[in-house]
Amino acid sequence: MSKASKVLRKPSSFMEIYKHKPGPEKDRTHYCPGCGHGIIHKLIAEALEDMEITERTVMISPVGCSVFLYYYFNTGNLQVAHGRAPAVATAASRANPDSVVISYQGDGDLAAIGGNNILQAANRGENIAVVFVNNAIYGMTGGQMAPTTLPGQKTTTSPYGRNPANEGYPLKMVEILNCLDAPTYLARTSLHDVPNMRKTRQAIRKAIQNVKDKKGFSLVEVLSMCPSQWRTDGPAAQKWILEKMIPTFPLGVVRDLSDEREPIARPVPVMEPTEVKRLLGLISDEEVAGASASRDFKRREVAPQHANPSIRVAGFGGQGVLSIGVALANVGMEYGYNVSWLPSYGPEMRGGTANCSVKIQEATVGAVEATEPTVVIAMNRPSMERFEKILVPGGLLIYNSTLIEIEPTRGDISVVAAPITKLADDLGNTKVQSMVAVGAYIGATGLFDLEDVVSMLPRLFPGKKELLDLNERAVRAGYDHVVAAARSRG
Ligand SMILES: Cc1ncc(C[n+]2csc(CCOP(=O)(O)OP(=O)(O)O)c2C)c(N)n1
Known part of the structure; x- marks a missing residue:
């Protein structure tokens, strides 16, 4: 292809349209003009595309200006509390x-x-791989002093300039980490001109390649512009990096043990939930024996629309919404599917709203949140109003017709209405509505065998015999209702 006809395009590791970004401007980022974050995002996204690892990449969005990283990357995404990115990573x-x-x-x-x-x-x-964006200031919160603020640098919390006698010296993180034995690759680069952007590109690629090859901890510190909080413009910001930052933060690869390091092979510990409960003394040995009466879980043939479900379960806190998810994910795991369960709590545990995402699929689960669910189980009206909208076309909505007196509005989905709360009340305990919902789900989809699910209840919710019996009756009630309703519709 000649240079003139070269088409510039976004790497596929970026979202084409930033659909999770609120507001109308879904084709542009939230960053200020001249900010370095956008350049660094681009370098990462291109690396992911070239290495063909977008599907198995998990980006950790921090707290700071890049808090919305997940708007942009078409990867798995986790947004974490301030400073906790390495723990979640x-x-x-x-x-x-x-x-x-x-x-x-x-x-x-x-x-x-x-x-x-x-x-x-x-x-x-x-x-x-850690990409450490050093702009010598707190950008998001209005330009306060950071650990990397330069001596003499004015910020909103050092208006006379950082005074080392009072506030100490800038922390040189690459050099600090270089004291440790474990890291594989440590480098500092800069965005102050194009040749250095290229070096940044190489360093980021190296760090990501190391992770792909399981070579261990790699970190690239990138000196990056923040024209807004430095109260300047883009070109002046780049000049400031060159003249002021680099003398304090020298550039270069400080450590590269990539070729020497063997790929990490750590055992992945697998422990049954029942075993954890036994170790903690939460259940007795007899209950464990009852719980582990094992069955042979054979995968079932299911209609294509019910295979590999991405499920959103929602309702009031106290309706057992999270337990529905736990049950479905655990049963799915028993069939050998890859599963995930992600709870999301409302402001209060009881009386507030709660929802969870469950994925049950052949392939490894990347993103754990069901942002485009194929199934929504709505236990109350606000949940149906909120989540019906995000169901994929052709998706399945199961709703609790005891508490939801309105009809769903979409015409392009299948709908199963079940009086979930009433069925639980008829059994004498509203609490088991969660298990009624589980029964309704398997009745509607056929993904799991009813007897397989029932056999897992002691393991999932170990406890008193009466409660176990009640849970079992609840699952059967939900299942029977949905299957009978489908039959009567023909
Ligand atoms: C626990 C907690 N403490 C403080 C804050 C406020 N806060 C938000 S962003 C931020 C600093 C961000 O600076 P930096 O990590 O340098 O990222 P930048 O915004 O410059 O990209 C702080 C202190 C917070 N959100 N959470």
Whole structure:
């Protein structure tokens, strides 16, 4: 292709349209003009596309200006509390060692509130790539002093300039981490001109390649512009990096042990939930024996629209919404599917709203949130109003007709109405409405065998015999209702 006809396009690792971004401007990022974050995003996205690892990448969005990273990357995404990105990245990487986990952090996030987090993750040699965006200031919150603010630099909290006698010296994170034995790759680069952007590109690629090859902890510190909080413009910001930042933060690869390191092979511990409960003394040995009466869970033939479901369960806190998800995910796991369960709590536990996402699929689960569910189980009216909208066309809506007196509005989905709360009340205990919902789901989809699900109840909810019996009757009631209703419709 000649240079003139070269088509510039977004890498596929970026969302084509930033559909999760609120407001009308879904074709542009939220960053200020001249900000370095956009350039760094681009370098990461291009690397993911070229290495063909978008599908198994998990981006960790921090707190800071890049808090909305998940608007942009077409990868798995986790948004985390301030400074906790390395801890969450550790969990994501350990839980799925084949994932490529990238912790993206600002200097406030990584070097201040999360200073110990990064030290410990680096010291454990976690198999993660950290992209550390050092703009010498807290960008998002209005330009306060960061651990990397330069001596003499004016910020809103150092209006006379940072005074080392009072506020200490800038933290040089790459050099600090270089004291540790475990890290594989440590580099500092800059965005102050194009040749250095290219070096940044190489360094980011190296760090990501290391994670792909399971070579352990790799970190790239990128000196990056923040014209808004430095109260300047883009070109002046780049000049400031060159003249002021680089003398304090020298550029270069400080450590590269990529070729020497063997791929990490950590055992992935697998422990049955029942075993955990037994160790903690929450259930007796007899209950364990009852719980582990094992069956042979054989996968069932299901209609294509019910295979690999991405499920959103929602309702009031106290309706057992999270338990519905736990039950479905656990049963799915028993059939050998890859599953995930992600709870989302409302402001209060009881009386507030709660929802969870469940994925049950052949392929490894990347993103755990069911943002475009194929199934919605709505236990109350606000949940139906909120989640009916996001069902995929052709999706399945199961709703609790006892509490939801309105009809669904979509014409392009299938709908199963079941009086879930009433069926539970008829059994004498509203609480078992969650198990009625589980029964309704398997009745509507046929994904699981009813007897398989029933056999798992002691393991899922170990406890008193009466409660177990009640749960079993509840699952059967939900199932029978939905199956009978389908039959009577013909
Ligand atoms: C626990 C907690 N403490 C404080 C804050 C406020 N806060 C939000 S962003 C931020 C600093 C962000 O600076 P940095 O990590 O350098 O990222 P930038 O915004 O410059 O990209 C702070 C202190 C918060 N959100 N949560």
